[in-house]
Amino acid sequence: MLRISTALIFIAHAVVRVYGGTIQRFGDYLNNKGFVFGVPMVWGITAYEVIGGLLLAAGYFCKWLSAGFILMLAIGIAIIHAENGWFVGEHGSGGSEYSAILIICLIVIAAADQKKKRQEN
Template identity: 45%
Template sequence: MHDALRVLRIVTALLFMAHASMRFVNGSIPQFGAFMESQGFPHGQAWVLAITCCELGAGSLLIINRGVRWAASGLAVIVAAGIWLIHRHSGWFVGEHGTGGSEYSVALLAMLLVVAAHDAAAASRRDSRTDEADPHG
């Protein structure tokens, strides 16, 4: 089970890092910034840069297995906001049945929640072992 969760954590990280990197490669940061401003976010380009840096940073943390719960939770907030601001207006499907829908984002959100929950459970197990080993608490 741990190998499967490790693969899920790393693949999820790589998906976010690839997605974020493409904003630089395609030069789409100004367009995304303009969209953010149209949605009421001042300084849209700054928001996009912050989102992009978070996706790259959190993805890196997931890969090296550090701060996993926080990294996955932060990415989950970004995905939820993306669903609300962008994808919900395009329906459910992505691919052959639709364009830009929520389907893929909901799958990513589920992946992130599993990764975060597993890390929280692992941390709880580590804490209980530490408490048992330290009689002074």
């Protein structure tokens, strides 16, 4: 349940970005932060969230996909969320708490995948 719901969060995040038309805005934001090729980077992030999310939901490559998602979230904390504080909701605006809990979920998912592989051997 944790694996599937976490995967669906990433998929939904990507789908809203595409249908909400915010890829260009996010790409411009990354360019303003000093990154090059912001829009292609955002498309890469979006593709990873959709494809990786589908694979994660299906139970494939959980450890490796979790590592990629954790890296993506950690970078997001460093370049976007940390400057907005800790809280996301009523006590703040765009902070790190949401990303931090997703990282914890992904660590649990990766650990469960590793335990499952040990039991199979």
